[in-house]
Amino acid sequence: MSPELLEPIADAAWPARDRERLGGWRLNAADGFSLRINACWPLGEPDRDPEAAIDAVEAFYAARGLLVRFKLTEGATAPADLAERLARRGYEPHGETLVVTGAVTGLADPDVTLSIAPDPAFQTVLVASAKGNLADARERLEGLARIPAPARFARLDVDGRPAALGACAVDGEAVGIFGMRTDPDFRRRGLARRLLDSLLVEAATLGARTAYLQVEAANAPAIALYAARGFSTAYRYRYWTRPAHD
Structure with a gap:
């Protein structure tokens, strides 16, 4: 399955406690531990200028005392230059993750x-x-x-x-x-x-009929387990987080 089809399914399957939308951007928040439910998923164009949308995301997480985090997915991030926009604001990439799929x-x-x-x-x-x-x-x-x-x-x-x-x-x-x-x-x-x-x-x-799961790119034992079960990498994503400042 393509990321455009699978990412909305994955978002609905592991729902955050707090959820908001900015057009195609999905804002998820809980207590700050699980990265997927404490990140903005920009899966479509936002409902406003991208810089204003980033400002709104930052305000959303600041109001909850959480780090500001974006989940940028290969082939499903909008706008396409979002990584460059975040880098200019001091965000840094981390947590490369594979989405693997296989037969049920x-x-x-x-x-x-x-x-x-x-x-x-x-x-x-x-x-x-x-x-x-x-x-x-x-x-x-x-x-x-x-x-x-x-x-x-x-x-x-x-x-x-x-x-x-x-x-x-x-x-x-x-x-x-x-x-x-x-x-x-x-x-x-x-x-x-x-x-x-x-x-x-x-x-x-x-x-x-089709199974999917997320596994950290650095988790070699888990990747080997899923590969042995016939799973293969469909696409990847990375988190972009702005470091906390004193």
Whole structure:
């Protein structure tokens, strides 16, 4: 799928708590931890002069005490010279991320627990994967709970402990995979692969045919996992953030 088609689906699948529009620019905000739901997605032309639109975005995030952040996507950013405009204002690129897509196939795992809402055990894994940051874990748990139906949430326990989790959001024939996390005590055991397979099988029953997910370009183990499952890179995006000043 092209970024013009997939990015709006991805935005709707992982909705921010606060959302506004400036024409084709989508402003998302929460508590500042998850980059995707704390960034402006300029997916179309803004409803005003680009410089005035940037001013409005800066005011939006300043009012919430958040860093000003833009998510610039290859092939789907408007206007085309937005990166240059941001650079002149002191914004810097970071967080290169791949959007990978693949077929909805897999084998269900009987040990994976599926539900239509995240259960309380999710917080245990989120806190562990966030190195004890309760605020970060809370924001992500709230984000998972906002995924619109039909959604499925997967958990895998090991030795009676919640060890790994993930979620999917189905929109027509597209399914997004979100929130894939493994407790550091249980990594390198293939748990993510088992969760992914079970989510894809369930998504197929809901009508999905193409899966997509986001993975940081520097995360070689995750990229290898998804490549082994037949996923390939569709496009990339980078965040542009203005550093905080004292």
